[in-house]
Amino acid sequence: MSVQLEADSFDPAVEIARFEATLPAGSFGATASFVGTMRHHNEGDTVTAMTLEHYPEMTEKQLQGVIDEAKSRWDIIDALIVHRVGDILPGNPIVLTAVCSAHRAAAFDACRFLMEALKSRATFWKKETLASGETRWVEKNTPG
Amino acid sequence: MAIKVKFFASLREQLPEGINQVDADGIETISDVWERATSTQLMPSHVLCSVNLEHREPHESVSDGDEVAFFPPVTGG
Numbered sequence: 001m002s003v004q005l006e007a008d009s010f011d012p013a014v015e016i017a018r019f020e021a022t023l024p025a026g027s028f029g030a031t032a033s034f035v036g037t038m039r040h041h042n043e044g045d046t047v048t049a050m051t052l053e054h055y056p057e058m059t060e061k062q063l064q065g066v067i068d069e070a071k072s073r074w075d076i077i078d079a080l081i082v083h084r085v086g087d088i089l090p091g092n093p094i095v096l097t098a099v100c101s102a103h104r105a106a107a108f109d110a111c112r113f114l115m116e117a118l119k120s121r122a123t124f125w126k127k128e129t130l131a132s133g134e135t136r137w138v139e140k141n142t143p144g
Numbered sequence: 145m146a147i148k149v150k151f152f153a154s155l156r157e158q159l160p161e162g163i164n165q166v167d168a169d170g171i172e173t174i175s176d177v178w179e180r181a182t183s184t185q186l187m188p189s190h191v192l193c194s195v196n197l198e199h200r201e202p203h204e205s206v207s208d209g210d211e212v213a214f215f216p217p218v219t220g221g
Binding site (some may be wrong): 036052053054055057058059060061083094095110115118119120122123124125126127137138139140141 | 150152153154179194197198204213215217218219220221
C-alpha cells in the first residue's frame with residue numbers, strides 16, 4: 001500500500017513498474033492504472049501553468065483511507081496513489097492510481113474507485129495561471 | 145485552552161494572515177470556531193471543514209486541543 005505526494009514531475013510508467021516490483025512475481029494477474037494529466041485549457045481559457053496546494057497531513061491520511069477502503073471492498077493485492085503538489089505545467093502527470101489483483105474486474109473497479117474517492121475526499125486545490133497572466137482557483141472538479 | 149485553526153486555498157488568501165488559533169473557552173461547534181476566527185457571524189455554505197484531519201460538518205463539536213481546518217471544495221486529481 002502506498003501513497004506518494006511528489007513535489008517534482010514523475011513518470012507514471014516508472015512508478016507502475018516500481019509498484020509491481022514490490023509484489024512477488026506471479027502473485028498478480030492484472031494491473032489497472034489511471035493517469036490524470038494537466039490540460040492546457042479549462043472553462044474556455046488557455047491555461048499556462050497550475051499550482052496544487054494541499055493540506056499535507058490530511059491529504060496523506062485521506063488517501064491512505066481511500067486505499068484501505070478499496071482493499072476492504074475488492075479482492076485486490078495492493079494499490080498505489082501518486083499525486084503531484086506544487087507547480088505543474090500542461091502535459092505533466094498530476095495523478096496516478098494503480099491496482100494489482102489476481103483478475104481484471106477487481107483491478108478495474110478498484111482503480112476507478114480510487115480516482116473518484118480521491119477527487120471528492122483528498123485535500124488538494126488547483127490554482128490556474130491563464131495566458132493573460134491572471135490566476136484563478138478552480139472552484140469544482142469536472143463530473144468525470 | 146486553544147483550538148488550532150487552518151485555512152486553505154482561496155480562504156487562506158481572503159482572510160487576514162496570522163489567524164492560527166482561537167481561545168477554546170465557550171466554543172462548542174466548528175461554526176463557533178469559524179465565527180471567532182474570522183469575526184463574522186455565518187460560515188458560508190460552500191466552506192468545508194475538518195477536525196483532526198477528518199471531514200466534518202459545521203454543526204459538529206470540537207474540543208480544546210483540536211485542529212480545525214476550513215477550505216473550499218477540493219479539486220485534486
